[in-house]
Amino acid sequence: EVQLVESGGGLVQPGGSLRLSCAASGFTFSSYEMNWVRQAPGKGLEWVSYISSSGSTIYYADSVKGRFTISRDNAKNSLYLQMNSLRAEDTAVYYCARDKTGYSSGWYRYFDLWGRGTLVTVSS
């Protein structure tokens, strides 16, 4: 079955760290770019980070740049998000999402496969 399964969420104090994992199965993980997307309670979706299939190209949202690090291990079919200096506003469900690329008038990307998410709560 083609799926993504996130883990590693939990309760952490402000200023603390957490590492999220996303296990991929049912498809050739090493051929796909990947993303993290989060959703604060009762709020909309917020794109967090992107990593290319080889790991050579990485992007971050301004809200997490310098604090979060995306990485992947293609041998383990896994995506990671290292989160440091956590703040209350980082409280959210974190989803990993598979990236699909296409070209029409320009290059575009969308997210065709999502995990069920893992909840991160930053609170004292």
Added chain:
Amino acid sequence: SYVLTQPPSVSVAPGQTARITCGGNNIGSKSVHWYQQKPGQAPVLVVYDDSDRPSGIPERFSGSNSGNTATLTISRVEAGDEADYYCQVWDSSSDHPGVFGTGTKVTVL
């Protein structure tokens, strides 16, 4: 950074047509994608590249994009279409290219 604006809510009677807009500066020059999210569930892609549907998505879901507005249209609305809907673009000119719209809650009356 690029901003996508959606109406907070849209209400529609069963069997009627719901139209959800997504506004952005010259959005017609970009490819727009749409996601449906039901409570407690992960988002699901319903339209990509303005108007294409993934396999398994009903033909009732369609999209268009021109000028400063992209639109997701749901025809013959059913109770099961009640959900939050988000538009999304990839702004390749930016260092933080992933952009989601503000989201629209569709209520079936």
